[in-house]
Amino acid sequence: MKYVDEFRDGELAKNISANIAREANPAHAYRLMEFCGGHTHAISRYGLADLLPASVRLIHGPGCPVCVLPVGRVDQAIRLATEAGVILCTYADTMRVPASNNLTLMRAKAAGADVRMIYSTQDALKIARDNPTRQVVFLAIGFETTTPPTAVAIKQAAAEGLKNFSILCNHVLTPAAMHAILSVQGGVALDGFIGPAHVSTVIGSQPYEVFASDYAKPVVIAGFEPLDVMQAILMLIRQINSQRNNGRATVENEFTRAVTRYGNLKAQQLVADVFELRESFEWRGLGSVPHSALRLRAKFADYDAELRFNSEYVAVPDHKACECAAILRGEKRPQQCKIFGTVCTPENPIGSCMVSSEGACAAHYSYGRFREITQ
Amino acid sequence: MSITKSYSRPLDFKNGRIEMSYGAGGRAMAQLITDLFAAAFDNPYLAQGNDGALLPMATGRLVMSTDSHVVSPLFFAGGDIGCLSVHGTINDVAMMGAQPLYLSAAFILEEGFRFADLKRIVDSMAKAAFDAGVPIVTGDTKVVEQGKGDGVFITTTAVGVVRDGITLSGDRAQPGDKILLSGTIGDHGMAVLSQREGLSFDAPIVSDTAALHALVAAMLDCGASLRVLRDPTRGGLATTLNEIAKQSGVGMLLNESSIPINQPVEAACEFLGLDPLYVANEGKLVAICAAEDAERLLDVMRAHPQAKEAAMIGEVREDAHGFVQMTTKMGGRRIVDWLAGEQLPRIC
Ligand code: SF4
Numbered sequence A: 001m002k003y004v005d006e007f008r009d010g011e012l013a014k015n016i017s018a019n020i021a022r023e024a025n026p027a028h029a030y031r032l033m034e035f036c037g038g039h040t041h042a043i044s045r046y047g048l049a050d051l052l053p054a055s056v057r058l059i060h061g062p063g064c065p066v067c068v069l070p071v072g073r074v075d076q077a078i079r080l081a082t083e084a085g086v087i088l089c090t091y092a093d094t095m096r097v098p099a100s101n102n103l104t105l106m107r108a109k110a111a112g113a114d115v116r117m118i119y120s121t122q123d124a125l126k127i128a129r130d131n132p133t134r135q136v137v138f139l140a141i142g143f144e145t146t147t148p149p150t151a152v153a154i155k156q157a158a159a160e161g162l163k164n165f166s167i168l169c170n171h172v173l174t175p176a177a178m179h180a181i182l183s184v185q186g187g188v189a190l191d192g193f194i195g196p197a198h199v200s201t202v203i204g205s206q207p208y209e210v211f212a213s214d215y216a217k218p219v220v221i222a223g224f225e226p227l228d229v230m231q232a233i234l235m236l237i238r239q240i241n242s243q244r245n246n247g248r249a250t251v252e253n254e255f256t257r258a259v260t261r262y263g264n265l266k267a268q269q270l271v272a273d274v275f276e277l278r279e280s281f282e283w284r285g286l287g288s289v290p291h292s293a294l295r296l297r298a299k300f301a302d303y304d305a306e307l308r309f310n311s312e313y314v315a316v317p318d319h320k321a322c323e324c325a326a327i328l329r330g331e332k333r334p335q336q337c338k339i340f341g342t343v344c345t346p347e348n349p350i351g352s353c354m355v356s357s358e359g360a361c362a363a364h365y366s367y368g369r370f371r372e373i374t375q
Numbered sequence B: 001m002s003i004t005k006s007y008s009r010p011l012d013f014k015n016g017r018i019e020m021s022y023g024a025g026g027r028a029m030a031q032l033i034t035d036l037f038a039a040a041f042d043n044p045y046l047a048q049g050n051d052g053a054l055l056p057m058a059t060g061r062l063v064m065s066t067d068s069h070v071v072s073p074l075f076f077a078g079g080d081i082g083c084l085s086v087h088g089t090i091n092d093v094a095m096m097g098a099q100p101l102y103l104s105a106a107f108i109l110e111e112g113f114r115f116a117d118l119k120r121i122v123d124s125m126a127k128a129a130f131d132a133g134v135p136i137v138t139g140d141t142k143v144v145e146q147g148k149g150d151g152v153f154i155t156t157t158a159v160g161v162v163r164d165g166i167t168l169s170g171d172r173a174q175p176g177d178k179i180l181l182s183g184t185i186g187d188h189g190m191a192v193l194s195q196r197e198g199l200s201f202d203a204p205i206v207s208d209t210a211a212l213h214a215l216v217a218a219m220l221d222c223g224a225s226l227r228v229l230r231d232p233t234r235g236g237l238a239t240t241l242n243e244i245a246k247q248s249g250v251g252m253l254l255n256e257s258s259i260p261i262n263q264p265v266e267a268a269c270e271f272l273g274l275d276p277l278y279v280a281n282e283g284k285l286v287a288i289c290a291a292e293d294a295e296r297l298l299d300v301m302r303a304h305p306q307a308k309e310a311a312m313i314g315e316v317r318e319d320a321h322g323f324v325q326m327t328t329k330m331g332g333r334r335i336v337d338w339l340a341g342e343q344l345p346r347i348c
Helices: A010-023 A037-045 A071-082 A092-096 A105-110 A121-130 A147-160 A174-183 A198-203 A206-215 A226-244 A265-274 A298-303 A324-328 A360-368 B027-041 B081-094 B115-132 B187-196 B213-221 B236-248 B263-272 B291-303
Strands: A030-036 A056-063 A087-090 A115-117 A136-142 A165-171 A192-195 A219-221 A251-253 A275-277 A280-283 A287-290 A294-296 B061-069 B099-110 B136-144 B152-162 B178-181 B226-230 B251-255 B286-289 B311-317 B324-327 B333-335
Touching (some): A010 A226, A030 A174, A030 A226, A037 A056, A037 A226, A037 A360, A056 A174, A056 A324, A071 A165, A087 A092, A092 A115, A121 A136, A121 A165, A136 A147, A147 A165, A147 A265, A147 A298, A174 A198, A174 A206, A192 A206, A198 A206, A198 A265, A206 A219, A219 A226, A324 A360, A360 B333, B027 B115, B027 B136, B061 B081, B081 B115, B081 B152, B081 B213, B099 B115, B099 B213, B115 B136, B187 B263, B213 B226, B213 B291, B236 B286, B236 B324, B286 B291, B291 B311
Parallel strands (some): A030 A056, A087 A115, A087 A136, A136 A165, A219 A251, B099 B136, B251 B324
Antiparallel strands (some): A280 A287, B099 B152, B226 B286, B251 B311, B324 B333
8 A cells, every 4th residue: 555655745835834834824823723633643743833833823623533522422321321221333433432430431331331342333233133132232423434333233223133232322523513613703814614525525516615605704625644634724815815805705625535516425425314303413612513413213213212212312511621623613723721741641531532632632741742841 | 919000081182172170280181281281382391390490500680471362363463372472472571671581371261162173273383482492391270160261261471581781671762762662563553453353355464473582682692782671462563552651751753654664454453443553563672872873783683584674763862742744745733642541443
């Protein structure tokens, strides 16, 4: 696989960086939000901030599935495992998200709950098949990329007549979150978006067109490789410059090797077969956002753990000192949280943004915190 | 009256399995020890057959190190738990600048474990010990009930001697020193993981498991002022460097482009969302040495068959916060931090 190195060529990065420095007007601010945690990770992992002039500022967005899951949702999963006695299957990152009563799924597991870490929905199905006398619940989280595999699992379970399998559905939608960010009163000022990579392979570039037309925000869809991000930043700067000369904002696609205008129609159809919109869903940071998440359609209601176990979502406030909410809205940076790096560290996370490697706090702690401390 | 020698059926190395009696201290256990372990590890110290091995006095300071091995799967491309348990412990002693002399080996076997697999593992240990010239002079075996072990756990201990004038220690790195690495990173961890996950790549990923004491001897003999040697096993290169930085109270600056990595390892890490800096190695070492000797030491390493791809990957710097930093391939800066929790594949 030669593929990887092509997109990590330091010489090319230097060239793009020089172009950015030349074209960015130092008198202007370029406030760019990278929506996705994948981009946040790449930016920190490769130290891309060092390759940008002072006028270009990257703002982390809410596109980290673990980060936006509110405390109450994790509580629900923990209750299913401890009170309903199910086998709760979850992806690794979710295990460490702090919930109520100083619990995490990891701590619930240590105290005897049957929580199992899985790598794919197929693992969850297998656990259900192997344990016919137990109820198995999959904690389904994530944006449009992780939804199709969940849909496949539901269809498979239905086809097999797997009676002991269900999901706690927390699948959320990217465009709805972007709307929410832009509609916060007195919220973060943005000049453009670096659009999602993997999400866009599924939904295409078309759903972002409204942000260019109605909000006048340029969007450039970018791959997750560092050069993709650099190139997208350059494209955004060019659009913003042209906007300032009476040009119009548009959606551009840097990630043409994987993203088309309409995306993966088959995957979209599959998801539409299995899921429907929730009227509203609570996000950490963004609060209740209308039509921003999915639940199972009535014909698959048997596989809905919330119905099967009568499990209700109860909203729970974040830890008092935790600034995750403002960080997820792009209004604050991790280093502005008073307990960043002291009380809250990746070993002992207080908020969800310190858990996932895609979370803004974890990324800044693990890769970038020397910037404030040294020199 | 004549005493007839009692007949004992030979161990069934084809279809047999470990039973509880093989750890019970009776004839079955004695037979397992003689017919399998003693036969494979054969050496005069083990042949003494006493509770402990009586060893000749050695001159110099003694170094002793112990390590338990619980790898799963037991067999992987490039090795198995047997040779791994010999190499790993020899390396721990070698990193102190010592010549490893003797090994001990303790086995915890799970009831039901196949004799054929055990024999394969024991033979592999015997070969590794023989090739390294370090005999296994004493050992122990216990059997646990089915479900209470994972096939086999092996604990090995090695003893070695350091000659006078050699002092290697994690607290000796000084600002200005150079950081050398003996070869590619991540091979062992990814060989095991890709086997476990059933991944296959165009080119197979092979564990780098190897005993490094000969390489260490060559490095010591060249007279370069070596300060620290470490083998970056569990937690990978990143963890090892952070340990040294902490012990020595210094920082480091690495150059990502100069860290050697095999293409398939890089691709597999990419696929699983892992950072190769945190992936285990079993046949590599990190050396920290005075700047003026670094080039010479690098030449000596590259001339040795086990370190042909050795590279200078960075330098030690003054830093009150003990940050290990890295200039990335893109030209930006990042921290190479301690690992938080297990390194797990990402989900999105
Ligand atoms: S540093 Fe911790 S407590 Fe502060 S905002 Fe981030 S996750 Fe929340």
